[in-house]
Amino acid sequence: MTHMIVEQDNGQTSTGRISAEVRELAERPYQHGFVSDIDTDVIPKGLSEDVVRLISSKKNEPAWLLEWRLKAYRHWLTMEEPDWQNARYAPIDFQDIAYYAAPKPKPKLASMDEVDPELRAMFDKLGISLAEQERLSNVAVDAIVDSVSVATTYKTKLAEVGVIFCSFSEAVAEHPELVRANLGSVVPPRDNYFAALNSAVFSDGSFCYIPKGVRCPMELSTYFRINSAQTGQFERTLIVAEEGSYVSYLEGCTAPMRDENQLHAAVVELVAQQDAQIKYATVQNWYPGDAQGKGGIYNFVTKRGTCAGDRSKISWTQVETGSAITWKYPSVILKGDDSVGEFYSVALTAGYQQADTGSKMIHIGKGTTSTIVSKGISAGHGQNTYRGQVKVLRSAEGARNFTQCDSLLLGGDCGAHTFPYIEVKNPTAQVEHEASTSKIGEDQMFYCRQRGISAEDATSMIVNGFCREVFKELPMEFAVEAQRLLSVSLEGSVG
């Protein structure tokens, strides 16, 4: 039904729309690849304790947070970069990255009108008009450029119901007790190599707190933008949903086209208390590199939620079309009895993109249920790996998991790989895993073409159909964007 409603909204044939776009994009393969000329405060490249201290002092952080960063940094020094993921890339020189870049002067904003016009122009170009967002839509946006949050919309309206939605730095200054109680509670600084690095050098991110019994009155959204060259982006997102609350959260990501690879190592932590529900959706379109595989973002991200209370629910939905390499496993720790974890994913790898992505569901509470639906699409020389772990502990009486893992191959030079790990310690648990790999059939293509639909539009239609189960989990405006992105990313894959 998503398809139908989307269609009605713009009253135009999808075929006409897609072809026009595909034509337009054929000349400009990655549409977000511009660089905005914004005066930026960048610290010199390199990583050391001094750099960690410098970041912390630039942000006027309390002593406990600096201490927390330093502990993470010292631990990171003892760790080795993981190499188990199914992706190939040259070793990262961590001394060749700048760890902090901020548009300057860093504005202290009372309203949207005070946002730097250059920044506003950049977000307008991305199709995210901050002013328009505030005026017209019912989505609150936090915009993050390079290392810092530049604008958050709708704050006043959210404050009326007690919802806190602000940049991470602001949260540290204004709600230190909430940050301190939850920071690192889901993804500890020692969790993994990139989480430790993030904990040491993270510069900003979004913070969101939904008080007890509150249903957040609008979608919350963060747009991430890497603008500066040779800069890493390390943001942290922390969402806390108190008892009986509900929030739906969206994130979108883009970056300029650059020849060198850029590292994005984010951490996202979600906490859902009793009867709370968090829906977290991502449309990731970082620059994927050029047709020869040069450049692009390394997207090494740790995303995890804890269903801390009984009957709580965390749902991850992701559409990954960008990045040279994607390495992430949005996970749910199901502690509360009868809590629910969900993961819906579409990952597309075209060109020379590599994705090693999937989910972890850790069942601890009784009667916990989880669902994993993963759709991997490989085109060109893309390599798409699903890696998932379902773990049922002894305590998880009556736990259930259903995993469905489908791969679609376009062409003969790409690959699809599946690594499911299942560990069950309670005999009453039910775990199901279904997997399929298919190609777009010649019969399907011929059927569409015989009805007058071009090969390119037919491919896009069949691929979108393949992803429908996941798209229907996305909020409407994101579903439209996701379908469009997919069509555009597949341009040139039909041959």
Place this chain on the structure above:
Amino acid sequence: MLHIENLHASIGGTPILRGLDLHINPGEVHAIMGPNGSGKSTLASILSGRSGYEVTGTVTYQGIDLLALEPEERAAAGVFLAFQYPVELPGVGNLYFLRTALNSIRTSRGLDVIDVRTFLEMADAAMQSVEMDQSLRSRSVNEGFSGGEKKRNEVLQMAILQPTLAILDETDSGLDIDALRIVAGGVNALRSPERSMLVITHYQRLLDYIVPDQVHVLAGGRIIRSGGKELASELEANGYSETVGEYATATGATRATGGST
């Protein structure tokens, strides 16, 4: 309208059509009958542009060289194939697919696209005429459809796309008598002076409902007999082997039931 001359087709060096000639005028309905393996479905595939065949000869349709066109270009030129085995497209909404097809064809003809409201009105009327369940509007194309539903869906698509040359490939196969009557009714409603039809079938049964202007017997890759609608009855009464004699024997065809090539 459609002129096929000396059409030869083979797959991997094995000849299937061996010099087929056929001429259809506007408004005429022609039936092609023949035993299994005689090349009936191959003819449908070649006219609609399916790849994988080595083809020689000429096919002219409304003055254009049909064989030079891509499948979607043939569709835009008005050629429609009702598939013997309609294909499933998981996750692609049935009416979404049909509207995309309609607007693709209209766009390539330089016409305006049809808006959703108008389209749904068209589709509702057409669905009623083939007695299609409303639930099939939003289900995925042909996914989980019964045999009869799939064939009705083909006729629905034909009614919306309004082709000038409709090729029906064994549209009667897998249908019970009620479904056959509905499907044939849908096809008959589309008969018009501008529209030609090529009805491919193994059995005379379908031709009781869709009465042809001409009947051709295809055997051994050629049309070996042509006649009026009474030829179909003769075939039914006497069987292919008696009617086509050595051709059927030569191609190893039998009167076994079901399927086609």
